[in-house]
Amino acid sequence: MVSNSSRGNDNSKEEQKRLYYHGLKEQKKIDVSRLKYISLIIAVLGVALILIAAQGAQAPLMKVNDVYGNYLMNYAVVRINGTVVTVPYVSQSGGKLTVTFTVDDGTGQIDVRVYSPLADEMLEKGVIPFPGDNVTAEVQLRVRETYTYSMLQYLEGLRFNSKLYSENPQVVKSLTTDMANTYVAVEGIVTEFSNVSSGYLLTVDTGESEVTVLVPKVLLVFNDFNVKVGDMIYAPGIVYLYKGTSPEIVVRNLSQVSVTPIEEAPLVQISEAHGYPGMVMAVKGSLAGITYESGRYVVTLTDGQNYLDAVVPREILANLDPFRVSSESTIKVAGKMGDDGRLVAAYLAVVEPVETEFRPIGTLTSDMLGSIVAVRGNIAEVVRIGSNLKLVIDDGTGKIDVFIPSATLAEISNETMDKLKDGLGVEVGGYLEEYRGALEVVVYTGSGIRALGEPVPPQTIELPKVNASQLADYKGQLVEFVGSLESITYVDGTYYLTVDGVKVSLSRDALLNLNPIEAGTGSQVVVKGLVVNESLVKGENLTVEVPVAPVPLKPDEVTTEMEGQLVVVVGKVTDVANLSGNLKITIGSLPIFVPRTTANELAYVPAEGDLVQVGGYVEIYQGEPEVVLFHPLAVEKLQQSGPVEGTVSDLETAVEPLLLTVTWDSIAYQGPDYALTVSDSTGSTTLLAERSLLLNPLEAGTGSTLKIVADPLSGRITQLEVSKAKPSPLLSTGAVDLSMKGKTVAVNGTVVDVAVIGSSLKLRVDDGSGEITVFIPGGADLSVEEGQSVLLAGYVDEYNGEVEIVVYDLNAVVVSEKPSGGSAETNEVKVAELSSATGVVNLTVVWDGLSYNNGYVMKVHDDSGSAELPVPRELLPDPREAGSGSTLRITYDADAKKVVSITVVEAVPAEELKTGKVTLDLLGKTVVVEGTVKDVYVGSSFIKLTVDDGSGELVVFIPKSVAGDMSFEKGQTVRVAGYVSEYKGTVEVIPYRTDCIEVR
Known part of the structure; x- marks a missing residue:
């Protein structure tokens, strides 16, 4: 079975060979079992080669606007090239560092983050980008919905193309926005220190200005840096615009920064300190005085012979407790000597204190200005002035203002503030200052106010009573000066009384104890004041002991010889005018000047026609006397009865x-x-x-x-x-001569010549015995022509050495015959008809404006159109009575193309404007301005004034033909009426009448 099966398999394989290798020779068998090892080796080598190639290849260089918000670029590794525009920011979370800076490549900005441990390595090695550096960074992108940022992959991926740095930077005294992205250094005293999220923020006083310095936190993570207020520092760095507007120095290298502790400053003699500008030093001396200057205080030290000013911030000055440290104390001040010979101080200590004694307010005098004083009294008034507080305190010997600046106020406890109320006692310590002619105590530290919570008993002092001959023995002392009042004058905000030949300066408030209606020249007065010398007393108060009422005068009895004297004038008011807040009351023809402060306090303002009596002193204005009303009760209305x-x-x-x-x-x-x-x-x-x-x-x-x-x-x-009645005698024209000047006469003759002069008429009349000139004011509209026979009467006068008759009543002109041929009528035409008109015509028009083009040109209009008419200057109306906008009747010679006469039909006075409100929109319009002369320029044919009433400067251009012999000086007050013009873009007011220029 087994063998059969084996055979079967062998047969199958043979069949496959024949199928796939048909026609081929059978190959030799190969052993492929080792190929899997060879292929694995080749694969590993390939990957290695790919990795090596990848490391050698650079990431692509990209623009920020191409990657920002581009989701396809999320997690992509790219290179960004641009300028660092922010100070590196360091954050620590969970013990790990993150450094963030921003790069701008011109197309946009992107944040670059560096995380631990790479951030630690960056800080330890000092590879830190700062504003102004140009860098290339290889980063991995993170694209979020509203924000795109990047992360540095490795430290070598940050390359500096250029660095904003210098080994020997320029030392500057101040910073401007123009210095952005430059490398400079600052040297001065640290006056403020703050530990903020971005690092240490310092304020450095260079002696000329204050400069902000940032020691960034990125430098402080692994380094110690010690500095405090008062230390001297040298700090180089990059000028960076904080929030795009505020320049500050950002330190990038701590090794370049040097700090000198203020306590180590060497002690220098006051007499030698001026010779070491730029040196950090300490000086010792007695406190000679304190003043305030542009946000800082100036402390003056003396060694008895030499003086030195030290500029001190309030925070440093507050170390002086004004109740424990008087002006006799010895103090030590340390800081940097400025180029101006003043010490810019940042450290102050009391070496030998001398306690301050409480003084009666009535004994404080102006020769004590700058001294530290302490007073005790009851609060008479509490007034908020912006963020500051003012107290008025009274101790029975006098009153004084106490000024508490906002910075000091912030140091006072709520418990103390609750007790600063009218009637309660208070103790005040500070330095003595003078403000608007009055003494005040300036409290520079919160410890200078002690609220007692209950009233204090009044004090009393007795001053020596002296006369004029004894003043020399009391120089520098406060006295009661007794004498006879002689005169009053006013100079630069201060009133001066002459008392027995001695000048006494006095504020207006103190002068109000004298009502000139009740007490005039010769009155015996007592002045409490400081004896400056035998001929000058700086008065603080005035009492009239024995009044001498002045004898009332009529307006025409006041003369220039009475300058300075106190007078009372009785008369009828003929005019009342408001002069920019001041009042001008005219009694008869005598002007009464009421300054703005007094005008605002008048209980009774006279009206035209009132019978009044006014008391004041005589002043000379434009060569004529005027009375200055300085007391609001020195004007009274008198009752009138019938004749x-x-x-x-x-x-x-x-x-x-x-x-x-x-x-x-x-x-x-x-x-x-x-x-x-x-x-x-x-x-x-x-x-x-x-x-x-x-x-x-x-x-x-x-x-x-x-x-x-x-x-x-x-x-x-x-x-x-x-x-x-006695009719004027009828005389022959040739019989009228100058011996009859002032007498009225009548003549009957033939008109041989007619001339219109403005609104007046001038005739030549002859009855055969000789010609006589007849002047008829306001007679321009009379129908009188050559050849007519006239009967007229007037008074005899002289003009240019020749006799003439002045007809003051138009009814005294009787025309008995018209000439043959021609018409006595003057045609009335419209503006639109002027171009075709001939001869002399009349126009009724509205005056739109005035200009000058080789002569004055009036712009006018009626319902038919507008025109520009050349006009002689002498015919132009007084703009104070009739300016642009007035309705005029103009007689115009259409053939000669000139204005012959102007009559005002409906007057519109020129508008009174503030100097800063006169603009080019008013070109050609007439205006009235008043202000103080700030500058005077005299040209060959003109005078140019720059005037300002507090609202802005305005140029007043005065042709010398108008100014005449007038002269101007800085500080004068001028009132000008004229028209608005423009020169090279600058608005000007040009007066065209001499009487429209008033100088005070």
């Missing part, structure tokens, strides 16, 4: 209106009124009268008997009637 009969001589003493019967002697023009000279048996006087009160001289001229009501205070005629 009483009187004589011319009674005008000298009367204050109420008088009814007079007088003879009219002469008349003259005293713009805008007319001056009438009248007389009776008691004397003669000249009074002003409005034109509307004047009589028709054809019916009643000089020589007439008049009944008038005269106001003795203003010197004006308020009512006028004819008691006995």
